Amino acid sequence: MYQALKPFMFRLDPETSHNFAMGMMSSNAWPLRKAFPALPDSEMRSAQSKHMTWRHAVGLAAGFDKDARALDFLAHLGFGAIEVGTVTLKPQIGNERPRIWRIKEDNSLRNAMGFPSGGAQEVLRRVKTYKGPATLGVNIGKNKDTPLEQAADEYVALYKMFAPHADYIVINVSSPNTADLRKLQERAWLEQLLKPFTEISERKPIYLKISPDESENTVNDMVEVAKEFDLSGLIATNTTSQHQYDVGGISGELLTDLARKSWEPLLKHADDSFDIVGVGGFSKPEHFEEFFDLGGKFAQVYTAFVYQGPDILKLDS
Numbered sequence: 001m002y003q004a005l006k007p008f009m010f011r012l013d014p015e016t017s018h019n020f021a022m023g024m025m026s027s028n029a030w031p032l033r034k035a036f037p038a039l040p041d042s043e044m045r046s047a048q049s050k051h052m053t054w055r056h057a058v059g060l061a062a063g064f065d066k067d068a069r070a071l072d073f074l075a076h077l078g079f080g081a082i083e084v085g086t087v088t089l090k091p092q093i094g095n096e097r098p099r100i101w102r103i104k105e106d107n108s109l110r111n112a113m114g115f116p117s118g119g120a121q122e123v124l125r126r127v128k129t130y131k132g133p134a135t136l137g138v139n140i141g142k143n144k145d146t147p148l149e150q151a152a153d154e155y156v157a158l159y160k161m162f163a164p165h166a167d168y169i170v171i172n173v174s175s176p177n178t179a180d181l182r183k184l185q186e187r188a189w190l191e192q193l194l195k196p197f198t199e200i201s202e203r204k205p206i207y208l209k210i211s212p213d214e215s216e217n218t219v220n221d222m223v224e225v226a227k228e229f230d231l232s233g234l235i236a237t238n239t240t241s242q243h244q245y246d247v248g249g250i251s252g253e254l255l256t257d258l259a260r261k262s263w264e265p266l267l268k269h270a271d272d273s274f275d276i277v278g279v280g281g282f283s284k285p286e287h288f289e290e291f292f293d294l295g296g297k298f299a300q301v302y303t304a305f306v307y308q309g310p311d312i313l314k315l316d317s
């Protein structure tokens, strides 16, 4: 079914196409569910850690359903988890369009979205009504006009709003499309950002989403600080800004190798209480297999879902 729709969808500009698909998916209408049947339970591979249980090891990465509009339909398809967001505290429109481009020959995308968000209040209203079978993550980020010095207050406020209604929270410090955001990955900034979270009792699992463009030293610092502040793990990785194109970050097959170079050494730091969620260029069953063979439990996709549709959820095809 997806292969039949794709030529039409790919004739539209990428964001128009995405919004059209989101409109359909948010209706969660019976004919649509019939046309896109659920992944059978027998084809799911469950994944579990001390912090999370996913009924299927493949989840939907952040940025696809930023405002939590289509959770029921996406859960119906069979994703093990859905990561809403990035959500910002105040609504914001993001960068000017066009801001998503296809690189079809490489099954990749480039985006410079800049966190368009309906804002925390609007997204929270939808998140509160979700009761589906997919684990729910909420990915949070700072507003564009918030100085780095005030970022911690904003992340804590977002955490407090969403944590009661989500299974896990992701602190996004790695989008390349919000000026200076990636600085929050540096030790001093990161400590300042995470410190107020130590004062919260009975916390929900918190993950840090990192970029694939950092030095080994910065990554090692992030692991150390994340463990010191009792985070539940890292999500590696966001899009890369190392490329030959114009503005924005690259995802999909052009990211596969770089993302692997990021999550593979990180898996050595994984243990009972520290998860590494893998994301970036997973587009074939072998990619997932490799990640699982090396000890990874939770994987996410975005771009391969755009190019392949729900078939990407089938791990043994």
Ligand SMILES: Cc1cc2nc3c(=O)[nH]c(=O)nc-3n(C[C@H](O)[C@H](O)[C@H](O)COP(=O)(O)O)c2cc1C
Residues within 6 Å of the ligand: 061, 062, 063, 064, 066, 085, 086, 100, 109, 110, 111, 113, 115, 139, 172, 175, 209, 237, 238, 239, 250, 251, 252, 253, 255, 279, 280, 281, 282, 300, 301, 302, 303, 304
């Ligand atoms: C159009 C687009 C928007 C995205 N928006 C976000 C976002 O808001 N927050 C975030 O943490 N990651 C965002 N991402 C990054 C994805 O979550 C993922 O980390 C990245 O695309 C690599 O995975 P993939 O190769 O499977 O797409 C976005 C990616 C794309 C393509």
